[in-house]
Amino acid sequence: MQFEKSVEIQATKEKVWNFIWDVDRFIACVPGCKEAKTVEAGKRYTATMVEKVGPFKVEFPTTIEVTEREELSHIKAQASGADNKIGSRMKIDLDVRLAGEGEKTSLSFIAGVDILGKLAALGHGIIKRKADQVLDEFAMAVKQKLEGDS
Amino acid sequence: MLRRFRLEEPESVSEASELLGRFGDSAKVYAGGTELLLAMKEGLVEYERLVNIKKLGLNDVKQNNGTIRIGALCTHHQLELSPVLQQALPALVKLENNVANVRVRQAGTLGGNLCFAEPHADPGTLLMALDAKMIAEKNGSARAIAAQDFLVDAFETSLAPDEVLTAIEVPVRPARSGIAYLKFGYLERPSVGVGVAITRNDSGIARASVAVGCAGPAPKRVAEAEALLQGKSIEEVTRNLGQAGEIAGKASQAITDLHGSQDYKEHIVGVLLKRAFQSALSQC
Amino acid sequence: MSKAMSRHSDAQTIPISFTLNGRLQELDVEPHELLLDVVRDRLGLTGAKRSCDVEVCGACTLLVDGRPVSACTTLAFEVRGKSVLTIEGLAENGKLHPLQDAFIEHGGFQCGFCTPGMILASKALLDEIPNPTEEQLKHFMHGNICRCTGYKKIIESIMAAAKKMAH
Numbered sequence: 001m002q003f004e005k006s007v008e009i010q011a012t013k014e015k016v017w018n019f020i021w022d023v024d025r026f027i028a029c030v031p032g033c034k035e036a037k038t039v040e041a042g043k044r045y046t047a048t049m050v051e052k053v054g055p056f057k058v059e060f061p062t063t064i065e066v067t068e069r070e071e072l073s074h075i076k077a078q079a080s081g082a083d084n085k086i087g088s089r090m091k092i093d094l095d096v097r098l099a100g101e102g103e104k105t106s107l108s109f110i111a112g113v114d115i116l117g118k119l120a121a122l123g124h125g126i127i128k129r130k131a132d133q134v135l136d137e138f139a140m141a142v143k144q145k146l147e148g149d150s
Numbered sequence: 151m152l153r154r155f156r157l158e159e160p161e162s163v164s165e166a167s168e169l170l171g172r173f174g175d176s177a178k179v180y181a182g183g184t185e186l187l188l189a190m191k192e193g194l195v196e197y198e199r200l201v202n203i204k205k206l207g208l209n210d211v212k213q214n215n216g217t218i219r220i221g222a223l224c225t226h227h228q229l230e231l232s233p234v235l236q237q238a239l240p241a242l243v244k245l246e247n248n249v250a251n252v253r254v255r256q257a258g259t260l261g262g263n264l265c266f267a268e269p270h271a272d273p274g275t276l277l278m279a280l281d282a283k284m285i286a287e288k289n290g291s292a293r294a295i296a297a298q299d300f301l302v303d304a305f306e307t308s309l310a311p312d313e314v315l316t317a318i319e320v321p322v323r324p325a326r327s328g329i330a331y332l333k334f335g336y337l338e339r340p341s342v343g344v345g346v347a348i349t350r351n352d353s354g355i356a357r358a359s360v361a362v363g364c365a366g367p368a369p370k371r372v373a374e375a376e377a378l379l380q381g382k383s384i385e386e387v388t389r390n391l392g393q394a395g396e397i398a399g400k401a402s403q404a405i406t407d408l409h410g411s412q413d414y415k416e417h418i419v420g421v422l423l424k425r426a427f428q429s430a431l432s433q434c
Numbered sequence: 435m436s437k438a439m440s441r442h443s444d445a446q447t448i449p450i451s452f453t454l455n456g457r458l459q460e461l462d463v464e465p466h467e468l469l470l471d472v473v474r475d476r477l478g479l480t481g482a483k484r485s486c487d488v489e490v491c492g493a494c495t496l497l498v499d500g501r502p503v504s505a506c507t508t509l510a511f512e513v514r515g516k517s518v519l520t521i522e523g524l525a526e527n528g529k530l531h532p533l534q535d536a537f538i539e540h541g542g543f544q545c546g547f548c549t550p551g552m553i554l555a556s557k558a559l560l561d562e563i564p565n566p567t568e569e570q571l572k573h574f575m576h577g578n579i580c581r582c583t584g585y586k587k588i589i590e591s592i593m594a595a596a597k598k599m600a601h
Contacts, residue, residue, distance in 0.1 A: 009314045053304025054267065055178070055195050086193060118192060123269070125405040129367060155466035156446050157511070187507045190487055200465065227501075251577020253504045253553070254489055338490050 001128050006108035007139040011146045013098050016105045017072050019146055020096070029141035031134050033062075042066060049081060049090070053130050058083045058119060060090050073098050088117035107142065111135055151189055156199045162206065167172055167288035169201050171312035177201055179314065181223055184250075184258035185266040208261070208316050211235055220318045222261025222285075226250075229260060229398050238322055239280075241329035245272050248333070261315045267368065269304045270339035270409070276331040277318060279345035285317040286310070291419070294319065297369075304367035316335030326350040328433030330426040333364065334418050340364045341409035344398070344422035348430045354383035360423065365415040366403030376400065379427070391427060395420025450514035455523025463510040464578035469506035470494050473520060480519035481550035492578035495551030496520055502558045502577075524557070533557055533595040542591030544582035552578050556592045565596055 009016055020026055025049070027047055028034035036047040049060040060081030068076035075096040082089045093112040100106050113131045158177070160166040170177055180186060180200040189195045196287075208221040211232040218238055220229070229235055231245040236243050249255055249272055263273050264284065278297040286293050286309055295308060302308050309315060323329065327349045335341035343364040349357040358379035363369030375398045378390040398417030406412045447462040449455060454477065463472060473479050473496065482505050485493035489504040496505045497519040498512075524531045533553050536542065543549040552575075559566060559574040566574070580588060 054303070055189070056305065057195075085196075118194060121192060121194070123304075124407045126367065128271070128405060129304070151471065152466040152468065154445075154464065154466050183507065183509065184489060187509070191487065191507075248575075251490070251492070252558075252574055253492065253495065253502045253577055256501050256503055257508065268557065 001124075002133060003111045003112045003113065003132060003135050004108070005111070005135050005139045006106060007143045009105045009107055009143050009146050010103060011105055012103060013072050013100055013105045016107055016142075016146060019142070020075065025145065026142075029138055029142075029145060031137045031141075035086055035097055042069065051130060051134070053122065056119075056122060058086055058088060060088075062090070083119075086118055088115060088119035090115055107139070153189070153196060155197055156200045158199055159205055160201060160203065163287050163316060164192075164289050165329045166201055166203050166206065166314050167312045170314070171288075173199050174311060179203055179265070181262045182225065182258040183262075183362040184254050185228075185262060185268060188224050193432070206314075206316075206390060209259075213238055213322070216322045218320045218322060220260060220320065222315045222317055223259050224261075226255035226258050226260065226263075227252075230255065239299070241331055242273075242276060242320075244279075245276050245331045248272070250339075259316060264300070264318070265307055265309060265315055267301055267303070267305050268339070269367050270335075270341070270364050272331065272340060272343055272363070274301045275343045275361045275369040276329075276345035277320065278363075278369050279331075279347045279361035280320050280323075280329065281359065282318055282320045284309075284315055285319060286313040287316045288313045292316070298371050301368045306368075319354065323347065324349055326429030326434045329336055330429035330433075332422045332426045332429070334422060335364070335409065337409060342402070342404075342415050342418040342422060342424050344419060345369075346423065346426040346430045348379070348427070348434065349430075350434045354385075355380050355387050358387075358427075360398055362398050362402040362419050362423075365409075365419060366405065370401055370403065372401040375423070384431070385426075391424050392420070395423040398423050448511045448514070450511050450547075452513045453517040455520060456520070461510075462552065465509065465511060467510040468506060469496065469503070469508040469510045469513060469518075472510040473505060473518075479520045479522050483547055483550065485547070486579075490577070490579070491548070492551040492555060493548050495554050495578065497558055499555050500558060500561055502555050519554065519557075521554060524553065531557070532598045533560070533592070536591040536595035537588075538596065540591040540594055541587040542583065543580075543588075548578060548580045548582075552580065552588060556595070559592070560596055560599060564600060566592075568593075 023036050023038050027033050032050045035048050038045055043066055045064040047062050049056050049062050060083050062079050062081035064077055064079045066077045076147040077094045079092040091114040098105055116126050158169050177199040178197045180202050184316045204287045206247050208223040210221050211234045212219050226246045226249045242291050263271055282297045283294040284300040300307050329347045333340040333343040333346045341364055345361040347359040348355050358376050360372045375394040379387050399419040402419050404412045406416035447464055449462050451460045482496055483493040484506055485491045487506050489507045494504055494506040495502050499516050532555050555578045563570055
């Protein structure tokens with residue numbers, strides 16, 4: 001499943017870029033994400049993703065690897081995790097871009113999401129909607145956090 | 151094999167509600183089990199306790215002063231056979247007669263079907279078109295929730311964790327009304343479902359309700375389509391059916407999956423809307 | 435309050451008594467035990483089969499109080515106080531039921547895997563509608579799947595049995 005999201009933020013590129021690497025504040029924007037840890041700054045992080053669809057709850061201990069990085073413009077990362085209780089795996093390929101001039105930055109990202117295992121039994125549609133929802137909330141939260149504290 | 155759990159068997163709604171409140175996420179209401187046990191077998195959910203509510207009764211169908219009250223624990227089979235429903239809501243009887251298969255109809259309850267809120271289900275869609283209300287009770291208090299406020303999302307209702315769905319109330323339609331529910335699908339569960347209820351008057355169609363389900367995460371009433379089909383002459387309404395169908399298709403929140411592409415489902419919504427409307431019209 | 439007894443602090447058992455193929459059966463079951471497993475593994479009646487495990491195929495069909503249920507998705511304690519019929523209980527004193535005769539005579543089975551469920555479902559059908567139309571038959575039997583026969587012979591078998599049983 002592919003998702004493309006983009007959000008306009010009233011903040012400089014530097015501010016947005018620095019925010020992304022401020023792991024705790026950044027992770028706080030991801031719905032259901034907790035316990036973020038830096039394993040290797042700029043390279044590897046871990047977190048736990050907890051999501052719920054009705055009665056179905058998943059908990060993915062997740063590893064995030066940053067594979068590409070261009071200062072102030074581009075990040076490529078891969079997040080992967082497995083919930084052994086429910087027998088499911090998750091993989092997200094993230095491509096993040098920053099663009100803009102001055103006080104306005106456009107943060108856009110393409111997310112390739114794969115859910116494997118039992119969770120897929122819920123139905124592709126349900127998962128797609130949930131992922132879409134999570135990504136929307138995430139983009140909004142980033143915008144609010146950045147615009148909120150000037 | 152299922153994972154081990156404790157069985158609780160309350161004998162009153164208050165007792166059931168108290169148990170649910172006390173044990174929270176680790177307990178679940180169990181009635182027919184036709185959805186719950188499947189999810190448990192798959193390992194998608196796990197509970198320390200199942201609260202068997204079948205000792206609460208809640209399994210009769212009564213008509214009182216223009217309202218049909220259906221006990222939440224009525225099985226689909228009981229509803230197929232209910233003389234009250236056969237007389238007052240034959241469209242619902244037909245729907246119940248076509249739920250899943252004879253074994254699921256034997257064990258599965260209408261309440262369970264609504265509370266599990268599986269997207270690919272029939273009853274919620276028609277009940278929504280019929281302005282049904284869900285009666286939710288706990289510890290001595292009860293509230294009525296309109297179907298469209300009850301069926302919130304895929305596998306999600308607005309029932310509080312310690313509430314028990316005890317009944318479904320359906321207002322009796324006025325004279326000169328017609329009701330139809332049509333579904334389409336070739337997999338085990340339905341892919342598209344459309345419910346239509348109309349009431350005629352001398353100038354044409356006085357009121358029309360349209361609900362679409364199965365194609366999206368939860369059934370939806372489609373007010374925009376209804377506006378094209380009510381307060382107008384039959385000729386005008388018939389001319390509007392195509393457009394109403396397109397609107398209803400978009401409103402269904404259809405997504406592309408094994409049940410079909412988004413386009414296809416939206417198209418089928420339109421087809422079923424036309425046919426259901428004609429069927430409802432022929433009844434009045 | 436719960437009628438279940440606690441044997442240990444963590445294993446709850448429910449004593450159930452029910453009629454199995456006409457005879458009284460008494461057992462202790464744990465709440466999570468499935469009827470299909472109790473019937474097959476504890477009672478040795480292996481006619482009912484675990485096939486799809488999701489109530490779709492009907493290979494696990496048993497009759498409880500005369501009505502078809504998916505034993506794969508029925509908790510065993512639910513049959514307390516009820517009567518259960520398995521395929522092993524259909525013949526009486528070695529004499530086959532007219533449905534069993536008909537399935538043999540008309541070729542209503544090949545590999546036989548779906549057959550116990552198919553025959554029990556047919557019995558429930560004919561008990562409810564002794565002289566069904568083909569449409570009524572198909573609607574009732576919709577939930578019993580066969581991969582071998584193409585269904586034609588099954589329909590013929592049931593219709594033939596219905597004719598015989600009407601006399």
